[in-house]
Each structure stands twice: as C-alpha cells, then as structure tokens.
Amino acid sequence: MAERTRYILATLILVTLTLGIITCPPPATPTSDPSQVDSLPQHTDPDWTFPLQGEQATPLPDFRPVVAQVMPSVVSVTTEMVLSDFFGRQYTEYVTGSGILIDDEGYITTNNHVVENAQSIYVELVDGRTFPANIVGTDALSDLAVIRIDATDLPYAYLGDSSLLSLGQWVLAIGNALGEGIIVTQGIVSRLNVSVNVEGNTLYGLIQTTAAINPGNSGGPLVNLSGEVIGITSVKIVAPEVEGMGFAISSDEAKPIIQALIRYGHVTYPWLGVALYTVTPSLAAAMDLPVDSGAFIVELIADSPADAAGLSVGDVIIRFGNREIDDVGDLVQAIRTSQVGEEVEIAFIRGEDINTTSARLVERPAS
Template identity: 55%
Template sequence: GQSGAGSGWIIDKDGIIVTNNHVVEKASKLTIELSDDRIFEVATSKVHRDPITDLAVIKIEASNLPAAELGDSSKLRVGDWVVAIGNPLGQGLRAKEGTISGLKVSLPVDVGQTLDDLIETSAAINPGNSGGPLVNMQGQVVGITSAKISGVGVEGMGYAISVKAALPIITQLISSGYVTRPYLGVTLATVTPYLATIYRLPVDKGAAIAYVAPDSPADKAGLKANDIIIRFQNRDIANTGDLLQALHNAKIGEEVTITFVRGKETRTAFPRLIESPPPSG
C-alpha cells in the first residue's frame, strides 16, 4: 500500500501520542519516529480514533518521554503569534509561524460533521505537519492542526482544533478507546424537492428515516422507517446534516422533542437519547 506521513505530539510521558484520525485511519501498520530518532512499530490495535473530530491517540511502549505542556486556548486572541510544528514528509522538524486570524470558527468538514471551536491561522498547515501541535509563544500546545479541515477552509489559511475542544475527546480515547455521543438509532436520508416530487412526499426537505435500530431510543419512541424528521428540539431540520449536528449538541440521557411527518400527519416523538454503542470492528 501507499505510505504517507503525518505528525503527532506526546501528551503523556508514558507513550501517548496525539495525531489526526485521517493520518492513521487507512494505515495497516504505523511507524513512529521520535525526535530523538527512536523508532517504534505500532499495531493498529494500539490506535484509538475519533473520525468526527479528526483526532486519534496512539500508545507506544516507552516511558519518561518529554510530554508537551498544554496551554489555555480560551485565552488566545486574534493577532497572537502561533507556530505550527510538524515533520513534513519525514524531513525532520519544521516550524511554520503565523498569527491567529479567527477563533471559535465553525467549518463543515463532512456531511453532518461541522467542527466548532477551530483556530484559524496564517501558519501553513499541509499533509506533512497535519496532526502536529499549534503552540503559543510560551511553547504550550493550544491546538492540533489538521490538513483535512484546512482543505475545506479559507484558501491560504490553516486550521487547528483547539485544545479546549480536543481534550475531552483525547481523554475518552485514552480511557475507553472510543468517544461516546448521544445516540438516536436511525439511518437517515436527506429529503430534496426532487425526491419529494418523485415519491410524492408531503414535505420537500427534512431527514427521512431509512431504518430504525431495534430497541433504540427512536424505536422506543415510536419512530418508524419513512417518517420524515422536520424539527429536533426547537431547531428546523432541512437535511441529515442538520439532524446529526443537533444530536451532537444534545446530551446523553436527555429527552428530546422530535417533530416528524408520517403520511399526511405531523406528529411528535419524545425519545430519550442514550450513549452510542462502541464502534464495530
């Protein structure tokens, strides 16, 4: 297979490294080279990933490593100098400096996947230094750079996930290997005016339920395949992305109000969201 390079940084002296999910997700094996030239071969079972936030942690068999110091990303201001550090294309450590041009930026990275609390910077972020740290002038990590996110942002700008947003995800990946989120238990398809015409649907936008998982919150609340969700809590739902985003912002254990269309009737369901099951595989 192809080989690719990305960057990462040490968050724990006992061998825990943070990087991007997209750097490691397709890898069949990983080789980690530390700044002191030590090399570790890592089985993919030692990699815990969260595709939604593009974060991953890797455990290597090492101790007393120099762990990075974390900074407070909420204290950053537009105009502050930052440095993106990485090992682009395996050429050794490189630092790209720039200033912060935006804070708390939201970007749609994928369908139903909008990332919030991003740091926008003029420091160049490319596939090689992706996953590396964005550091402040005190040398503290304030963000995790991502070329994947930068690819959908403003031309010439780099983007990093703020440490404040990333830390709860990283902590869950270290402790349980995956991230739990609110779970409804449906497979969805977006309703468009075109589909509405062909299938004579009662509405021309919304999130149509293609499948309901047995015993899921959706199932227990009486939602069925072919129902079209048009509101979640008090938020209008025009497509599947809207619904997924609303779900991410909800809480595990919360009873939510879903307005849906079944046939000619508009109805309401009150599912209680549960913790998402572990990812399969």
C-alpha cells in the same frame, strides 16, 4: 493531510513594460506674488514631527521561547501500508505525519487518517531517536488516534483550554511538514467553531488558522504563546485561489476523545437517530418554516431514540437539554457531550407550534 509530497511547477511570466517618452516644452519660470502668499491660511506648524518619532513601537511577540518549550514534544510519524494495484500486485507505500507526546510514558496523539490501515508505524523524536509504535485506539468520526512508543521520561506538551481563544490571537503550527522534519509556522486564529466536511465525514468545532499547514503537519500541535496545545492540525482546504485555510481540532473537542482512546481503545458516542440540515433563511423560505435557524430533520431512523420520542421528519430542533440549537453543528456537539442512557429534553417546532419531548440516548450503532 498526510500524503506523499507533491511537487508544483511554478511558471514565472515576465511582463515587459514599454515606456513612451514624450518631450514637453520647459515650464514658464514661476513668479512670486507676495500679496498672494500673505493671504494663504496659516496652517503650518514649525514643531511638527512624524507620529511615534523617538518613541519605541510595540514589538511583535518573540516565538522562540514557545518553540523551545513545545518542539521536543512534537514527533514525526511514518506509517507503512501494503496496498494492491489494479492487477492485484502488492506494493508498499509510506505516509508521513506528525504527533504530540502527551505524557512521559510514551502516549502520542495524532490523526486517525495518519495511522489508518497502517501495517507498521515508526516515530522519530526531535533528538533523532526512532521507535516502533503501536496503535492504542482510533476514532474515524473525530479523526483522532492515540499511539504509544516503549519509552519513558519523555518530554510532553500540555493541552490548553481552546474555549479561551479569540479571533486574531497568535498561534504556531508545528509539525513534520512535507516529511522534511519538524517545521514551525506562525499565524493567527481566523475563525472558531468551524465545521468542515472531509470525504463524507463532518468535523465539528474546528479552529481555522492562517498558520501554514501542509501535508505532513497532520496530527501536530497548534499552540498558543503560552506553549499550550489548543488544537491538533487536521485539515487544509486546497483549491485554486484559496490561501491560508487550515484547520485544527480544538483541544476541548480532542481531550475527552483522547482520554477515552487511552482508557478503552475506542470512543462511545450517544445517538439520537436523525439526519439533519441546518435551517437557513433560504431553507426556511423554501419549506415555509417559522424560524430561520435550528436543525431540520430530513430523515429519522425507525426504532431510534428520536422515533421513540415522537419526533418526525420536518420537525426543527431548537433546543437540546440546556443548549440552544442554531445549526446542525450545535446539535451534534450537544449530543456528543451527553451520556449514553441520559434522558434529554428536546424543544422542537412542528408547523407553527413549539413542542417539547424527551429522548433517552443510546450508544451509536457501529457503521
């Protein structure tokens, strides 16, 4: 999402409507037939008024207290990268993004793609102060990163519980949109637990929102009307005829990753060792599967936990531990919330039969 400002030339097309004027003879003078009027049904009501007339309509929420509470914790992030062109000549490129102060000791969460390959990072607070920042840890799989500035007694935001969100709930996106400074947009939660593939890496558990998210918003907060950060803006679908499809990493997905980055500088993921497709009715029909949901194994890594557990290509995983598996996202999230070394019971379908096995998860190999 963090990228150089794009300028879009909008072409205004003026359409001229030509109106034809038709003259008509004057209508005949209407006549009144008292007997006809008296025979009409009596549906009139002399006391009728418009609904809600004289009553106070429910006002829209006032976003100003939320903005005043959260905005001091939102920062602008500028990264400097040294790149090489086709001829090997080096040049400097600057990328803008956003970040969130998450404690008073200078820890800031942002997106991995904002700070990836940065030679230097600078953070500007809303009060105008600017600090150099150091990378604490990054995680490409979740597109999250933590950086830190050398400052104390800073305002910071609270990460709320994204599992309490519901469709239609008001939210605000705050960030350094287009590198123009901290900007606020409002919208609603339009979808939950969304998976989006970004350049070959799938992000899971995303919140879709109608709040405008633009280049530079990446890493900024999506907040509820209690002023809690319930998402970290990350992705926007850009395509013709597409509007209002921005996504944020849910706070529940982000919190354990942020904590691991601050404690250890990296994230350790459990690993099963399979490649998967989500079972859909069309896939079930094509592969003659007895179920129309689950995670279909299309590849199995030799000597992986899945291999040791006796799983095979063509099996459909329908339960992992205590979690029912309807799609690939369910299984990925179930694995990521498990522990390295944990032994997990797996229910799967092979042919027409439901089977169970156990797999002991190991640390995900470095890619």
